[in-house]
Amino acid sequence: MAYAVHFAATILACWLTAQVLTVSKWTWRAPRVAILCWQAVGLALGLSAMGLPMAVGLAAYDRPTGSALLALAEDLAHGTLPAGVGAAHLGLVGIGFGIGAVLLTTTVRSIHGTVRAQRRHRELLSLVARRDPTVPGALVLDHPSAAAYCLPGVRPRVVVSAGTLSLLDRAELAAVLTHERTHAQERHDLVLLPFTALCRALPWFGWVRDAHEQVALLVEMRADDKARELHAEAPLAGALRRFAAAGHRVTPAGALGVGDRDLDVRVQRLLVADRPPRLLGGTALAVATTLVALPISLFLS
Protein backbone atom coordinates (compact mmCIF):
# COMPACT_ATOMS: atom_id res chain seq x y z
CA MET A 1 0.00 0.00 0.00
CA ALA A 2 3.02 2.24 0.58
CA TYR A 3 3.46 2.63 -3.17
CA ALA A 4 -0.14 3.73 -3.66
CA VAL A 5 0.44 6.33 -0.97
CA HIS A 6 3.52 7.48 -2.90
CA PHE A 7 1.44 8.02 -6.03
CA ALA A 8 -1.32 9.74 -4.08
CA ALA A 9 1.23 12.03 -2.44
CA THR A 10 2.70 12.88 -5.86
CA ILE A 11 -0.76 13.80 -7.17
CA LEU A 12 -1.31 16.03 -4.16
CA ALA A 13 2.13 17.61 -4.60
CA CYS A 14 1.41 18.21 -8.30
CA TRP A 15 -1.86 19.90 -7.46
CA LEU A 16 -0.16 22.10 -4.86
CA THR A 17 2.68 22.98 -7.22
CA ALA A 18 0.18 23.89 -9.92
CA GLN A 19 -1.61 26.19 -7.49
CA VAL A 20 1.65 27.88 -6.53
CA LEU A 21 2.72 28.21 -10.18
CA THR A 22 -0.63 29.76 -11.09
CA VAL A 23 -0.47 32.53 -8.50
CA SER A 24 3.30 33.14 -8.56
CA LYS A 25 4.62 36.25 -10.25
CA TRP A 26 8.29 35.17 -10.44
CA THR A 27 7.30 32.84 -13.29
CA TRP A 28 6.92 35.93 -15.51
CA ARG A 29 10.59 36.76 -15.01
CA ALA A 30 11.71 33.22 -15.78
CA PRO A 31 9.22 31.88 -18.30
CA ARG A 32 11.45 29.06 -19.47
CA VAL A 33 11.91 27.67 -15.97
CA ALA A 34 8.18 28.00 -15.36
CA ILE A 35 7.37 26.16 -18.60
CA LEU A 36 9.69 23.32 -17.55
CA CYS A 37 7.92 23.18 -14.18
CA TRP A 38 4.51 22.97 -15.83
CA GLN A 39 5.73 20.19 -18.10
CA ALA A 40 7.09 18.31 -15.09
CA VAL A 41 3.80 18.73 -13.23
CA GLY A 42 1.87 17.48 -16.26
CA LEU A 43 4.08 14.44 -16.76
CA ALA A 44 4.15 13.54 -13.05
CA LEU A 45 0.38 13.93 -12.85
CA GLY A 46 -0.24 11.72 -15.85
CA LEU A 47 2.08 8.99 -14.59
CA SER A 48 0.66 9.15 -11.07
CA ALA A 49 -2.91 9.01 -12.34
CA MET A 50 -1.97 5.76 -14.10
CA GLY A 51 0.09 4.49 -11.18
CA LEU A 52 -2.36 5.08 -8.33
CA PRO A 53 -5.05 2.52 -9.34
CA MET A 54 -2.32 0.09 -10.43
CA ALA A 55 -0.51 0.34 -7.11
CA VAL A 56 -3.74 -0.20 -5.17
CA GLY A 57 -4.55 -3.24 -7.32
CA LEU A 58 -1.04 -4.65 -6.90
CA ALA A 59 -0.80 -4.02 -3.15
CA ALA A 60 -0.65 -7.78 -2.49
CA TYR A 61 2.72 -8.06 -4.25
CA ASP A 62 4.27 -5.52 -1.90
CA ARG A 63 6.80 -4.48 -4.55
CA PRO A 64 7.34 -1.25 -6.50
CA THR A 65 4.75 -0.90 -9.25
CA GLY A 66 7.12 -1.70 -12.10
CA SER A 67 8.31 -5.04 -10.80
CA ALA A 68 4.85 -5.84 -9.42
CA LEU A 69 3.44 -5.42 -12.95
CA LEU A 70 6.09 -7.82 -14.29
CA ALA A 71 5.30 -10.32 -11.55
CA LEU A 72 1.58 -10.02 -12.36
CA ALA A 73 2.25 -10.61 -16.05
CA GLU A 74 4.25 -13.72 -15.19
CA ASP A 75 1.55 -15.04 -12.86
CA LEU A 76 -1.14 -14.37 -15.45
CA ALA A 77 0.89 -16.28 -18.04
CA HIS A 78 1.08 -19.28 -15.68
CA GLY A 79 -2.55 -18.93 -14.69
CA THR A 80 -1.80 -18.74 -10.98
CA LEU A 81 -2.66 -15.59 -9.07
CA PRO A 82 -1.35 -15.09 -5.55
CA ALA A 83 -3.77 -14.70 -2.65
CA GLY A 84 -5.17 -11.22 -2.34
CA VAL A 85 -5.32 -10.54 -6.09
CA GLY A 86 -8.92 -10.82 -7.21
CA ALA A 87 -11.03 -9.52 -10.06
CA ALA A 88 -11.37 -6.14 -8.37
CA HIS A 89 -7.61 -5.78 -8.17
CA LEU A 90 -7.14 -6.76 -11.79
CA GLY A 91 -9.83 -4.23 -12.63
CA LEU A 92 -7.87 -1.49 -10.90
CA VAL A 93 -4.75 -2.39 -12.86
CA GLY A 94 -6.92 -2.24 -15.99
CA ILE A 95 -8.16 1.24 -15.02
CA GLY A 96 -4.53 2.37 -14.69
CA PHE A 97 -3.77 1.16 -18.20
CA GLY A 98 -7.05 2.67 -19.40
CA ILE A 99 -6.05 6.12 -18.10
CA GLY A 100 -2.72 5.77 -19.89
CA ALA A 101 -4.48 4.74 -23.10
CA VAL A 102 -6.89 7.68 -22.91
CA LEU A 103 -4.04 10.16 -22.37
CA LEU A 104 -2.08 8.66 -25.24
CA THR A 105 -4.96 8.51 -27.73
CA THR A 106 -6.07 12.05 -26.92
CA THR A 107 -2.56 13.27 -27.60
CA VAL A 108 -2.36 11.32 -30.85
CA ARG A 109 -5.77 12.62 -31.95
CA SER A 110 -4.73 16.14 -31.06
CA ILE A 111 -1.54 15.79 -33.11
CA HIS A 112 -3.54 14.37 -36.00
CA GLY A 113 -6.08 17.20 -35.98
CA THR A 114 -3.35 19.81 -35.62
CA VAL A 115 -1.26 18.47 -38.48
CA ARG A 116 -4.30 18.31 -40.76
CA ALA A 117 -5.39 21.86 -39.96
CA GLN A 118 -1.82 23.07 -40.40
CA ARG A 119 -1.52 21.41 -43.79
CA ARG A 120 -4.75 23.02 -44.96
CA HIS A 121 -3.62 26.39 -43.65
CA ARG A 122 -0.26 26.01 -45.36
CA GLU A 123 -1.91 25.13 -48.68
CA LEU A 124 -4.19 28.15 -48.54
CA LEU A 125 -1.25 30.37 -47.59
CA SER A 126 0.75 29.23 -50.59
CA LEU A 127 -2.17 30.24 -52.82
CA VAL A 128 -3.21 33.61 -51.37
CA ALA A 129 -0.37 35.02 -49.24
CA ARG A 130 2.27 37.20 -50.84
CA ARG A 131 5.87 38.05 -50.08
CA ASP A 132 6.70 41.63 -49.29
CA PRO A 133 10.12 43.32 -49.38
CA THR A 134 9.37 45.17 -46.11
CA VAL A 135 9.08 41.87 -44.21
CA PRO A 136 11.74 39.53 -45.58
CA GLY A 137 11.15 35.90 -44.71
CA ALA A 138 7.53 36.44 -43.79
CA LEU A 139 4.26 36.08 -45.70
CA VAL A 140 1.67 38.82 -45.95
CA LEU A 141 -2.09 38.34 -45.95
CA ASP A 142 -4.02 41.18 -47.53
CA HIS A 143 -6.52 41.87 -44.80
CA PRO A 144 -7.13 45.07 -42.79
CA SER A 145 -7.35 43.31 -39.38
CA ALA A 146 -4.13 43.09 -37.38
CA ALA A 147 -2.72 39.59 -37.01
CA ALA A 148 0.77 38.15 -36.65
CA TYR A 149 1.34 34.48 -36.17
CA CYS A 150 3.55 31.53 -36.78
CA LEU A 151 2.43 28.39 -38.57
CA PRO A 152 4.70 25.85 -36.90
CA GLY A 153 6.18 22.80 -38.48
CA VAL A 154 9.34 21.52 -40.07
CA ARG A 155 9.21 24.44 -42.48
CA PRO A 156 7.57 27.10 -40.32
CA ARG A 157 5.91 30.17 -41.78
CA VAL A 158 5.72 33.57 -40.16
CA VAL A 159 2.65 35.45 -41.34
CA VAL A 160 1.53 39.03 -40.82
CA SER A 161 -1.58 40.72 -42.16
CA ALA A 162 -1.61 43.96 -44.13
CA GLY A 163 -3.38 45.44 -41.10
CA THR A 164 -0.29 44.69 -39.02
CA LEU A 165 1.99 46.30 -41.58
CA SER A 166 0.05 49.55 -41.40
CA LEU A 167 -0.33 49.32 -37.61
CA LEU A 168 3.35 48.99 -36.67
CA ASP A 169 6.48 50.96 -37.49
CA ARG A 170 9.66 49.29 -38.71
CA ALA A 171 11.22 48.62 -35.31
CA GLU A 172 7.99 47.28 -33.88
CA LEU A 173 7.50 45.03 -36.86
CA ALA A 174 11.04 43.66 -36.51
CA ALA A 175 10.36 42.87 -32.83
CA VAL A 176 7.13 41.08 -33.71
CA LEU A 177 8.87 39.02 -36.42
CA THR A 178 11.59 37.98 -33.95
CA HIS A 179 8.88 37.04 -31.48
CA GLU A 180 7.20 34.82 -34.06
CA ARG A 181 10.48 33.28 -35.23
CA THR A 182 11.21 32.33 -31.62
CA HIS A 183 7.91 30.45 -31.51
CA ALA A 184 8.96 28.61 -34.66
CA GLN A 185 12.55 27.88 -33.61
CA GLU A 186 11.76 26.71 -30.10
CA ARG A 187 8.76 24.68 -31.30
CA HIS A 188 6.38 26.29 -28.84
CA ASP A 189 3.58 24.46 -30.61
CA LEU A 190 4.98 21.19 -29.23
CA VAL A 191 5.22 22.75 -25.77
CA LEU A 192 1.52 23.63 -25.90
CA LEU A 193 0.36 20.41 -27.53
CA PRO A 194 0.15 18.12 -24.46
CA PHE A 195 -1.71 20.80 -22.53
CA THR A 196 -4.16 21.31 -25.38
CA ALA A 197 -4.64 17.56 -25.55
CA LEU A 198 -5.23 17.42 -21.81
CA CYS A 199 -7.86 20.17 -22.13
CA ARG A 200 -9.64 18.01 -24.67
CA ALA A 201 -9.39 14.88 -22.54
CA LEU A 202 -10.57 16.56 -19.34
CA PRO A 203 -12.69 19.54 -20.45
CA TRP A 204 -14.60 19.64 -17.16
CA PHE A 205 -11.57 20.41 -14.98
CA GLY A 206 -11.10 24.13 -14.59
CA TRP A 207 -7.52 23.84 -13.41
CA VAL A 208 -6.50 21.94 -16.54
CA ARG A 209 -7.73 24.92 -18.57
CA ASP A 210 -5.91 27.25 -16.18
CA ALA A 211 -2.69 25.30 -16.69
CA HIS A 212 -3.13 25.54 -20.45
CA GLU A 213 -3.71 29.29 -20.29
CA GLN A 214 -0.71 29.76 -18.01
CA VAL A 215 1.59 27.83 -20.33
CA ALA A 216 0.25 29.70 -23.36
CA LEU A 217 1.00 33.02 -21.64
CA LEU A 218 4.47 31.84 -20.54
CA VAL A 219 5.28 30.81 -24.09
CA GLU A 220 4.37 34.32 -25.26
CA MET A 221 6.57 35.81 -22.54
CA ARG A 222 9.47 33.60 -23.56
CA ALA A 223 9.13 34.82 -27.15
CA ASP A 224 8.83 38.40 -25.84
CA ASP A 225 12.11 37.94 -23.95
CA LYS A 226 13.87 36.82 -27.11
CA ALA A 227 12.49 39.81 -29.02
CA ARG A 228 13.51 42.26 -26.29
CA GLU A 229 17.02 40.76 -26.27
CA LEU A 230 17.44 41.61 -29.94
CA HIS A 231 15.36 44.77 -30.27
CA ALA A 232 15.10 46.32 -26.78
CA GLU A 233 11.86 46.75 -24.83
CA ALA A 234 10.40 49.84 -26.41
CA PRO A 235 9.47 48.52 -29.87
CA LEU A 236 8.02 45.32 -28.47
CA ALA A 237 5.98 47.11 -25.81
CA GLY A 238 4.87 49.55 -28.52
CA ALA A 239 3.75 46.72 -30.76
CA LEU A 240 1.81 45.07 -27.93
CA ARG A 241 0.12 48.36 -27.04
CA ARG A 242 -0.85 48.97 -30.63
CA PHE A 243 -2.29 45.48 -30.89
CA ALA A 244 -4.26 46.07 -27.71
CA ALA A 245 -5.54 49.38 -29.05
CA ALA A 246 -6.23 48.05 -32.54
CA GLY A 247 -9.18 46.16 -31.16
CA HIS A 248 -10.82 49.40 -30.13
CA ARG A 249 -10.36 51.26 -33.36
CA VAL A 250 -13.38 49.79 -35.04
CA THR A 251 -15.47 48.96 -31.98
CA PRO A 252 -17.97 51.09 -30.15
CA ALA A 253 -16.63 52.39 -26.85
CA GLY A 254 -16.56 49.86 -24.05
CA ALA A 255 -16.38 46.69 -26.11
CA LEU A 256 -13.20 44.90 -25.23
CA GLY A 257 -11.01 43.01 -27.63
CA VAL A 258 -10.29 39.40 -26.85
CA GLY A 259 -7.10 38.73 -24.91
CA ASP A 260 -6.63 42.26 -23.60
CA ARG A 261 -5.73 41.13 -20.11
CA ASP A 262 -2.78 39.03 -21.28
CA LEU A 263 -1.55 41.89 -23.46
CA ASP A 264 -1.60 44.20 -20.44
CA VAL A 265 0.35 41.74 -18.35
CA ARG A 266 2.96 41.37 -21.08
CA VAL A 267 3.38 45.13 -21.51
CA GLN A 268 3.66 45.70 -17.74
CA ARG A 269 6.28 43.01 -17.55
CA LEU A 270 8.43 44.68 -20.22
CA LEU A 271 8.38 47.97 -18.33
CA VAL A 272 10.11 46.59 -15.23
CA ALA A 273 13.64 45.37 -15.83
CA ASP A 274 13.96 42.61 -13.28
CA ARG A 275 16.69 40.04 -13.12
CA PRO A 276 15.59 36.43 -13.36
CA PRO A 277 14.96 34.96 -9.90
CA ARG A 278 17.81 32.46 -9.69
CA LEU A 279 17.10 31.11 -6.21
CA LEU A 280 13.36 30.71 -6.74
CA GLY A 281 13.89 29.28 -10.21
CA GLY A 282 16.43 26.78 -8.93
CA THR A 283 14.12 25.71 -6.12
CA ALA A 284 11.22 25.33 -8.53
CA LEU A 285 13.32 23.17 -10.85
CA ALA A 286 14.38 20.98 -7.93
CA VAL A 287 10.75 20.51 -6.89
CA ALA A 288 9.75 19.76 -10.49
CA THR A 289 12.52 17.17 -10.88
CA THR A 290 11.47 15.46 -7.65
CA LEU A 291 7.85 15.40 -8.83
CA VAL A 292 8.76 13.59 -12.05
CA ALA A 293 11.33 11.32 -10.38
CA LEU A 294 8.81 9.96 -7.84
CA PRO A 295 6.42 8.18 -10.23
CA ILE A 296 9.16 7.25 -12.72
CA SER A 297 11.27 5.56 -10.03
CA LEU A 298 8.25 3.53 -8.90
CA PHE A 299 7.58 2.36 -12.45
CA LEU A 300 11.21 1.52 -13.13
CA SER A 301 12.05 -0.31 -9.92
Place this chain on the structure above:
Amino acid sequence: MTRLGDLERAVMDVLWDSVPATSDGVTVREVADALDGRELAYTTVMTVLDRLAGKGMVQREREGRAWRYRPAATREAHIAQLMLDALDLGGSRDAVLVRFARSVTGTEAEVLRAALGAEAGLTDRVDDPRAGGPALDEATDR
Protein backbone atom coordinates in the same frame (compact mmCIF):
# COMPACT_ATOMS: atom_id res chain seq x y z
CA MET B 1 8.09 27.19 -52.72
CA THR B 2 7.95 24.10 -54.89
CA ARG B 3 7.48 24.45 -58.61
CA LEU B 4 4.14 22.70 -58.38
CA GLY B 5 2.97 25.05 -55.64
CA ASP B 6 4.11 27.92 -57.81
CA LEU B 7 2.05 26.64 -60.73
CA GLU B 8 -1.01 26.10 -58.55
CA ARG B 9 -0.78 29.67 -57.44
CA ALA B 10 -0.43 30.95 -61.00
CA VAL B 11 -3.44 28.94 -62.12
CA MET B 12 -5.54 30.14 -59.19
CA ASP B 13 -4.53 33.72 -59.99
CA VAL B 14 -5.83 33.23 -63.52
CA LEU B 15 -9.11 31.80 -62.23
CA TRP B 16 -9.56 34.55 -59.65
CA ASP B 17 -8.49 37.49 -61.80
CA SER B 18 -9.88 36.62 -65.20
CA VAL B 19 -13.03 34.60 -64.58
CA PRO B 20 -16.05 36.77 -63.83
CA ALA B 21 -18.12 35.44 -60.95
CA THR B 22 -21.11 35.05 -63.22
CA SER B 23 -19.37 32.99 -65.88
CA ASP B 24 -19.64 29.22 -65.85
CA GLY B 25 -15.89 28.71 -65.80
CA VAL B 26 -13.00 28.34 -68.17
CA THR B 27 -11.49 25.41 -70.01
CA VAL B 28 -7.99 24.06 -69.59
CA ARG B 29 -7.11 25.60 -72.95
CA GLU B 30 -8.21 29.06 -71.80
CA VAL B 31 -6.14 28.79 -68.61
CA ALA B 32 -3.12 27.62 -70.60
CA ASP B 33 -3.56 30.57 -72.98
CA ALA B 34 -3.75 33.00 -70.06
CA LEU B 35 -0.48 31.56 -68.75
CA ASP B 36 1.09 32.11 -72.15
CA GLY B 37 4.34 33.57 -70.82
CA ARG B 38 5.16 30.36 -68.98
CA GLU B 39 4.94 28.09 -72.04
CA LEU B 40 3.24 25.29 -70.19
CA ALA B 41 2.07 22.09 -71.79
CA TYR B 42 -1.69 21.60 -71.95
CA THR B 43 -1.36 18.42 -69.88
CA THR B 44 0.61 20.25 -67.18
CA VAL B 45 -2.17 22.79 -66.77
CA MET B 46 -4.69 19.95 -66.70
CA THR B 47 -2.73 18.16 -63.98
CA VAL B 48 -2.52 21.31 -61.87
CA LEU B 49 -6.27 21.95 -62.24
CA ASP B 50 -6.90 18.33 -61.35
CA ARG B 51 -4.85 18.69 -58.17
CA LEU B 52 -6.62 21.90 -57.27
CA ALA B 53 -9.98 20.18 -57.76
CA GLY B 54 -8.78 17.40 -55.47
CA LYS B 55 -7.98 19.98 -52.80
CA GLY B 56 -11.41 21.53 -53.18
CA MET B 57 -9.98 24.78 -54.48
CA VAL B 58 -11.74 24.64 -57.85
CA GLN B 59 -15.05 23.23 -59.00
CA ARG B 60 -15.51 21.68 -62.41
CA GLU B 61 -18.40 20.83 -64.66
CA ARG B 62 -18.37 18.79 -67.80
CA GLU B 63 -19.35 20.61 -70.95
CA GLY B 64 -19.34 18.37 -73.97
CA ARG B 65 -15.92 16.75 -74.08
CA ALA B 66 -14.15 19.35 -71.95
CA TRP B 67 -14.28 20.33 -68.31
CA ARG B 68 -15.02 23.89 -67.28
CA TYR B 69 -13.26 25.07 -64.13
CA ARG B 70 -14.05 27.89 -61.73
CA PRO B 71 -12.75 28.81 -58.27
CA ALA B 72 -14.64 27.21 -55.38
CA ALA B 73 -14.38 30.44 -53.38
CA THR B 74 -12.99 33.91 -53.87
CA ARG B 75 -9.48 34.86 -52.84
CA GLU B 76 -11.00 37.17 -50.21
CA ALA B 77 -12.94 34.28 -48.69
CA HIS B 78 -9.78 32.22 -48.35
CA ILE B 79 -7.99 35.14 -46.73
CA ALA B 80 -10.94 35.56 -44.37
CA GLN B 81 -10.68 31.88 -43.51
CA LEU B 82 -6.98 32.23 -42.75
CA MET B 83 -7.63 35.35 -40.69
CA LEU B 84 -10.25 33.51 -38.62
CA ASP B 85 -7.58 30.93 -37.84
CA ALA B 86 -5.06 33.67 -37.19
CA LEU B 87 -7.35 35.45 -34.75
CA ASP B 88 -8.30 32.20 -33.06
CA LEU B 89 -11.91 32.42 -34.20
CA GLY B 90 -11.72 29.44 -36.51
CA GLY B 91 -13.04 27.13 -33.83
CA SER B 92 -10.12 24.73 -33.82
CA ARG B 93 -9.46 23.32 -30.40
CA ASP B 94 -5.91 22.37 -31.29
CA ALA B 95 -2.83 24.54 -31.09
CA VAL B 96 -2.58 24.98 -34.83
CA LEU B 97 -0.90 28.38 -34.78
CA VAL B 98 1.15 30.39 -32.32
CA ARG B 99 0.01 34.00 -32.36
CA PHE B 100 1.73 37.23 -31.41
CA ALA B 101 -1.34 38.67 -29.83
CA ARG B 102 -5.03 38.43 -30.22
CA SER B 103 -6.91 41.63 -30.45
CA VAL B 104 -10.09 41.31 -32.34
CA THR B 105 -13.47 42.82 -31.78
CA GLY B 106 -16.88 41.35 -32.22
CA THR B 107 -17.45 43.58 -35.23
CA GLU B 108 -14.31 42.37 -36.96
CA ALA B 109 -15.22 38.79 -36.19
CA GLU B 110 -18.68 39.32 -37.72
CA VAL B 111 -17.22 40.91 -40.82
CA LEU B 112 -14.86 37.97 -41.25
CA ARG B 113 -17.62 35.45 -40.80
CA ALA B 114 -19.89 37.34 -43.16
CA ALA B 115 -17.16 37.17 -45.80
CA LEU B 116 -17.20 33.43 -45.38
CA GLY B 117 -20.93 32.98 -44.98
CA ALA B 118 -21.47 34.32 -48.48
CA GLU B 119 -19.28 31.59 -49.91
CA ALA B 120 -20.47 28.10 -50.60
CA GLY B 121 -18.10 25.26 -49.93
CA LEU B 122 -16.32 26.87 -47.05
CA THR B 123 -19.21 27.10 -44.64
CA ASP B 124 -18.53 23.74 -43.02
CA ARG B 125 -15.78 25.17 -40.84
CA VAL B 126 -17.60 28.32 -39.81
CA ASP B 127 -20.43 26.83 -37.79
CA ASP B 128 -18.61 26.47 -34.52
CA PRO B 129 -20.48 27.21 -31.33
CA ARG B 130 -17.35 28.45 -29.55
CA ALA B 131 -16.65 31.00 -32.27
CA GLY B 132 -19.79 32.92 -31.38
CA GLY B 133 -19.04 33.08 -27.67
CA PRO B 134 -20.90 35.41 -25.33
CA ALA B 135 -18.09 37.99 -25.25
CA LEU B 136 -18.24 38.42 -29.00
CA ASP B 137 -22.01 38.57 -29.12
CA GLU B 138 -22.01 41.21 -26.46
CA ALA B 139 -19.52 43.26 -28.41
CA THR B 140 -21.61 43.20 -31.55
CA ASP B 141 -24.88 43.97 -29.84
CA ARG B 142 -23.87 47.48 -28.97
